[in-house]
Amino acid sequence: MQRTFRRTALFVGLLLSMSLPMEGAELGNASLQGNYFFTLHKMDASVLGFLFTNAVGTLAFDGSGRVTAQGAINRNGSVQLLNASGTYSLDAAGGLQLSIPGVPLTASGSVAFDLNSFLASNVGGSNLQSHDVLVAAKQPPPPYSAASLTGRYFLVERTVTATGATPQLENAAGAITFDGAGNCALDLTTNRGGSTTTASSSGTYRVVNDGTVSLSLAGRSDPVTLGFSPGGSLGIGATVRDTNRTIFDLFILTKADNAGWGNAGLGGSYQVVAGAVNINLGFSTSAGRVLYRGDGRVSYDLRQNRMGIAGTAVGDSTISVATSGSLQFGGVPNLTGQFQGGLGSSGHNLAAAGVSDPSVYNFFIAIRTPALPTAFSNGASFSSTAALSPGALVSLFGANLARQTELASSLPLPTQLGGASVRINGIESPLLFVSPFQINLQAPFELSPGTAQITVTLDGAEGSPLAGTVNPAGPGIFTLSRDGSGAGIFLHGATFSLVNEFSPARPGEVILIYGTGLGGVLPAVTSGAASPANPLASAVSSVSVQIGGREAEVSFAGLAPGFVGLYQINVRVPSDVTPAPNVPVVVTAAGLQSNIVTLPVAP
Known part of the structure; x- marks a missing residue:
């Protein structure tokens, strides 16, 4: 026997192994509470030409659908204090709707999987003459000091200088390293007015008592105001109070690490916003979901506003991620040119810009969206009617279920794998295999027949639950x-x-x-x-x-x-x-x- x-x-x-395929509360308004640093980069077309807006400050969410914006805003050269209120709505999948009439701002997007950041735009809205990008990072708890900001970040920058009849454009991509003592070093490739250069430079920074960072860089007369998410994984910022009030910029920083994953480190569903300016073709904004397959393949499902014409863009392409986290890609539907940038720590976010084509000024921001289990089945029959029973092998499907593809290599099976863990009615499930889109697990023997709640926790952040039924056998x-x-x-x-x-x-x-x-x-x-x-x-x-x-x-x-x-x-x-x-x-x-x-x- x-x-x-x-x-x-x-x-x-x-x-x-050959068959492997490719107690939390549901997300809602109450999930979004507290203060978030934000940066708004806005461009409006009018009969008078382009009108530019930059804003930085804090968005305070009350957990019940009300939001207040405070900070500073530069509306086409007129700098004012910003104090406006509005409403927001967060759905179970992490989709965010935001309206602040006093800016004015109406935007939609998604929160990140850990609720430490969100990304939104007005693509798909009624005002096709406006191109808005809103990025926010949750304010970390004190204390704040220069020592709290250290290490290497990938940096992407877009700057519009609104002087004269024709705005001057600048894109940059590269890296910035903070030493924890107020000094930083930059290595950037910059396309400034059609001239591309690669150079190293230095700067200084100081951390203000509200947690923001004032960054002073060579060649800029005024500092950039930055805000970082808890743990410093994402940084965002802009210049608002510049001397001449002509600078409208956007800075995105993603923390680099030494995981060495390459393409395997980029898998799952991400919310993306891409802004494009082509000297020959005009400007556009794209927003939507992107699926990264973990092997260099990419699928785009975007809404676009191209010169005031609304549309959609669906397509497949590829991306190349080096073991250092630096990345290159092209083939974004309806966007010309190549992007270069970096993948943030643990694959939580990425940023890139177009710097190689002198006629193209593109930027691209993406954040990993919440873990979202959508279905489960018996691991043998693939039936969902009696999939959950004590001790059974179960396949769980969805998006952003794990950081990367990983197979358990020893017994007893682990309860954490690829940054993911699964609980059924609060009991941790042993994991055989995880990927961004599927988890194979064993239902715990401790389960009792009755209703069930399945939750996936990714890198410490719990997603919305999936309901099910536990049977004595299945x-x-x-x-x-x-x-x-x-x-x-x-x-x-x-x-x-x-x-x-x-x-x-x-x-x-x-x-x-x-x-x-x-x-x-x-x-x-x-x-x-x-x-x-x-x-x-x-x-x-x-x-x-x-x-x-x-x-x-x-x-x-x-x-x-x-x-x-x-x-x-x-x-x-x-x-x-x-x-x-x-x-x-x-x-x-x-x-x-x-x-x-x-x-x-x-x-």
């Missing part, structure tokens, strides 16, 4: 097609070889069936741990098998030793079954039926 289990578990474990049979249909996975009991069309089962023969979801076992087994060989862990629920419509004799039903969540049923093929290449097989446990699979039976 032990040899049977070991050999079969090894085979099924290999098959399972049987599923693994299939060779790995989709829950067609030929099931059976072994000959005498030879431990695979049953297939070339080696069919025979009436009266003992075969082994592999699946999951037979429910609790005795003796009890710890969730995530390998099932023991002695004594064997037998299913508590009543288990029956029908083969070709005939009741089959079950000699064992329980966990296969050495593996997690994998159940084995030893059953005798009825002697009176009618031979056929596709005899139906169904398992019933605790009154619930499995998927119907087929078994080849010869005379």
